[in-house]
Amino acid sequence: MASFYSKDGYPMRLLLLLALVALALPAYADGDAGADGGFIVVQSTTSTRNSGLYDAILPQFTETTGIQIRVVAVGTGQALRNARNCDGDVLLVHATAAEEEFVEDGYGLSRTDLMYNDFVLVGPSDDPARVADTTSINAALSAIADSRAPFASRGDDSGTHKKERSLWAGAEVDPSGDSGTWYRETGSGMGATLNIASGMNAYTLTDRATWIAFANKGDLRILAEGDEDLFNQYGIIAINPVRCPAVKATPAQTFIDWLLSDGGQSAIAAYRRDGQQLFFPNAKPE
Amino acid sequence: MNGFGDAFAAAFALIVGFDADLVEIVGLSLRVTLSATLFACLLGFPLGAVLAVGRFRGRGALTVFVNALMGLPPVVVGLIVYMMLSRTGPFGTLGLLYTPTAMIIAQTILVTPIVAALARQTVADLDAEYYETLHSMGARAGARMRTLLWDGRFALMTAALAGMGRALAEVGAVMIVGGNIDHVTRVMTTAIALETSRGELALALGLGIVLMALSLALNALVMGARLSGARLAHA
Numbered sequence: 323m324a325s326f327y328s329k330d331g332y333p334m335r336l337l338l339l340l341a342l343v344a345l346a347l348p349a350y351a352d353g354d355a356g357a358d359g360g361f362i363v364v365q366s367t368t369s370t371r372n373s374g375l376y377d378a379i380l381p382q383f384t385e386t387t388g389i390q391i392r393v394v395a396v397g398t399g400q401a402l403r404n405a406r407n408c409d410g411d412v413l414l415v416h417a418t419a420a421e422e423e424f425v426e427d428g429y430g431l432s433r434t435d436l437m438y439n440d441f442v443l444v445g446p447s448d449d450p451a452r453v454a455d456t457t458s459i460n461a462a463l464s465a466i467a468d469s470r471a472p473f474a475s476r477g478d479d480s481g482t483h484k485k486e487r488s489l490w491a492g493a494e495v496d497p498s499g500d501s502g503t504w505y506r507e508t509g510s511g512m513g514a515t516l517n518i519a520s521g522m523n524a525y526t527l528t529d530r531a532t533w534i535a536f537a538n539k540g541d542l543r544i545l546a547e548g549d550e551d552l553f554n555q556y557g558i559i560a561i562n563p564v565r566c567p568a569v570k571a572t573p574a575q576t577f578i579d580w581l582l583s584d585g586g587q588s589a590i591a592a593y594r595r596d597g598q599q600l601f602f603p604n605a606k607p608e
Numbered sequence: 609m610n611g612f613g614d615a616f617a618a619a620f621a622l623i624v625g626f627d628a629d630l631v632e633i634v635g636l637s638l639r640v641t642l643s644a645t646l647f648a649c650l651l652g653f654p655l656g657a658v659l660a661v662g663r664f665r666g667r668g669a670l671t672v673f674v675n676a677l678m679g680l681p682p683v684v685v686g687l688i689v690y691m692m693l694s695r696t697g698p699f700g701t702l703g704l705l706y707t708p709t710a711m712i713i714a715q716t717i718l719v720t721p722i723v724a725a726l727a728r729q730t731v732a733d734l735d736a737e738y739y740e741t742l743h744s745m746g747a748r749a750g751a752r753m754r755t756l757l758w759d760g761r762f763a764l765m766t767a768a769l770a771g772m773g774r775a776l777a778e779v780g781a782v783m784i785v786g787g788n789i790d791h792v793t794r795v796m797t798t799a800i801a802l803e804t805s806r807g808e809l810a811l812a813l814g815l816g817i818v819l820m821a822l823s824l825a826l827n828a829l830v831m832g833a834r835l836s837g838a839r840l841a842h843a
Contacts (some may be wrong), residue, residue: 363706372806394706394787408695409705484803513805520807538807568695
């Protein structure tokens with residue numbers, strides 16, 4: 323009787339074929355088999371990746387040090403949680419209060435300012451809430467709440483979402499009761515939220531870097547900007563090797579030192595999209 | 609927005625230009641998906657045969673359970689595997705998180721129930737057909753399972769294809785355990801998600817068209833093998 327395991331068994335040959343194909347495909351760097359200098363994992367906010375900053379500056383670092391940077395871009399809230407699970411060597415996010423708490427709790431060695439840009443309020447060009455006539459971000463948000471014009475919130479505990487909540491508090495408006503009506507919590511990343519805002523002509527808060535690089539703006543445009551409350555500071559933290567023994571502390575520190583050095587800072591300043599500078603380095607000299 | 613024309617133009621440019629990054633991403637997609645399908649078949653075919661032919665307590669409940677697992681959300685599988693492989697998880701010391709290996713593990717978990725459930729149905733149908741014959745020959749359960757799996761080999765290929773389709777298409781699990789790291793764990797679906805989040809909708813849809821073409825090619829390949837195999841079997 324024919325057997326599943328017979329020499330010319332067909333499923334067996336199919337499995338063998340699958341196995342050969344799977345093995346013959348080039349094996350990409352698994353585990354430690356990375357570049358010469360090894361690799362480190364950076365838990366990161368998404369704006370630095372989506373805007374193309376990493377593509378522009380990381381090759382310069384890898385070229386001089388041989389250290390490969392593996393970026394996991396997930397949004398500040400999730401990046402902080404992943405880092406608390408020790409799943410990374412360096413943290414690059416934008417929520418200063420949460421970053422300081424991370425360091426105080428012993429997960430990070432120290433937090434340093436790296437660069438800044440700002441948030442902007444974007445919305446449909448016909449501006450139903452007359453946001454463009456307001457003079458502060460507080461007044462702009464109040465106008466949106468008063469007119470009940472659609473507003474797309476990240477709703478994902480990201481750095482931008484933390485900032486947005488503090489701005490609503492500053493405007494003395496609590497939109498959470500209106501969630502599902504004019505206040506729409508997308509629970510998604512900045513790009514997905516911009517796509518939603520673009521699709522439903524809603525207002526939303528975004529960092530300027532993601533906005534400039536975003537290609538599906540539709541009818542959206544910047545309606546409020548320049549308020550000092552819209553300042554957006556990025557920080558960098560080395561994850562504590564005492565708390566997380568698997569951390570590659572030496573290459574992680576090499577990376578941080580480079581970003582804070584003149585070379586790293588000028589690489590950040592040199593990155594432009596559509597002729598505009600997206601990030602402004604502001605590491606303080608030691 | 610004339611997105612579809614742009615999407616086809618983008619797909620065409622990607623394929624014709626033989627874009628190096630695209631080749632790398634497609635290669636990794638194939639490696640992860642085919643490996644996961646292979647492991648899922650190695651686990652799922654025997655499991656399906658045992659569920660079809662075996663007589664043991666709890667078989668019905670186990671069958672329902674395996675069938676239900678076909679509806680596992682990829683994000684949930686991704687989360688479970690993340691918690692297992694995280695540095696603070698039980699297998700954290702292996703350092704597998706954010707590697708293609710982690711992605712293969714997650715997709716194997718996702719695909720095995722599909723392969724097992726479809727294999728169980730195939731073998732159970734054949735068992736009903738050949739029960740008398742096999743019993744009169746005094747075949748033991750093990751021999752019966754092997755015979756029925758062999759007999760259902762062409763139907764089992766459809767089971768494998770169904771599993772492969774699921775693995776090729778899912779994004780939730782590989783995004784969490786792979787991290788969508790450029791040149792390391794970026795596959796077709798996570799690249800599509802990334803370009804969508806950048807608002808590059810035409811490029812995202814173009815990548816989707818490339819993924820569909822890939823799926824089409826794989827299915828045509830298996831169909832061709834199946835036809836020639838069937839011809840040989842009936843020769």
